[in-house]
Amino acid sequence: MFEFKELPRLTDGELELVLVKQMPAKYELFKVPAYYFKIFRLKGYEEIGVLEIRIGSNEFTFYAGHIGYEIYPSFRGHHYASQACQLAKTVACLHKISTLYICCLPDNIPSNKTIKRLGAQFIGTYLVPFYHEMYLLGIDRVNIYEWDFSDECCWPKGKMNWLGR
Numbered sequence: 001m002f003e004f005k006e007l008p009r010l011t012d013g014e015l016e017l018v019l020v021k022q023m024p025a026k027y028e029l030f031k032v033p034a035y036y037f038k039i040f041r042l043k044g045y046e047e048i049g050v051l052e053i054r055i056g057s058n059e060f061t062f063y064a065g066h067i068g069y070e071i072y073p074s075f076r077g078h079h080y081a082s083q084a085c086q087l088a089k090t091v092a093c094l095h096k097i098s099t100l101y102i103c104c105l106p107d108n109i110p111s112n113k114t115i116k117r118l119g120a121q122f123i124g125t126y127l128v129p130f131y132h133e134m135y136l137l138g139i140d141r142v143n144i145y146e147w148d149f150s151d152e153c154c155w156p157k158g159k160m161n162w163l164g165r
Contacts, residue, residue: 002033002055005094010087015080016040017051017087025056030064030133032056035091039084041075048075053088055095063128063142065103066092081114089149098150103142112143120145 002025010017017037025033032054039049049071054061067088071080085102092100102118104111106125116122123144128135134142 004033004035005091007035007091007094010037010090011042012083012087014042015048015083015087016042017084020050028054030054030060031058032061037084037088039069039071039080041080046075048072048080049084051084051088053091053100055092055097057101059129060132062101062144063103063126063132063134065144066097066100067102076110079114079117081111082117085114085118085147089152092149093153096153098153099146099148102145102147105139106141106143115143115145115147118147119149120147 004022007019016039018040020036020038023034023036025031028034033056034052034054037051037053038047039051040046041048049069051067051069054064054066057066067085069081069084071084092098101123102115102120104115106112123146125141125143127141128139
């Protein structure tokens with residue numbers, strides 16, 4: 001049975017992730033539990049974006065990714081998205097997850113660069129199945145990256161693919 005974890009303060013001294021809500025799988029679009037955060041820049045304590053981390057793997061998270069983020073336009077270009085993803089990694093580790101999929105549109109150059117900056121490995125460009133929620137929103141292909149940070153988490157190593165194996 002899934003349980004949301006009590007989270008430590010998620011900050012790197014420049015940014016902070018502030019928990020907004022926890023969404024159980026039965027209410028979540030991609031059918032896995034999720035944490036939703038606002039991203040704040042500590043200087044001036046300004047909200048600069050949002051981040052979601054999905055806990056668990058299935059076909060929906062394979063195409064949508066485990067992490068979704070948006071940095072508001074006036075704050076882009078400072079690598080805040082990669083910093084926020086690094087902070088979110090703590091949440092994954094608390095759930096004994098050390099490998100995440102992160103996806104973006106093939107033509108979204110800034111997001112592709114952000115994901116590569118994390119050290120994630122490009123898996124490929126995949127066609128989104130016609131029955132997937134993303135396809136219904138007009139997204140027919142995505143770049144999928146695998147971010148393995150098992151060296152930074154403290155438990156026996158092992159990967160779990162989207163089928164749970």
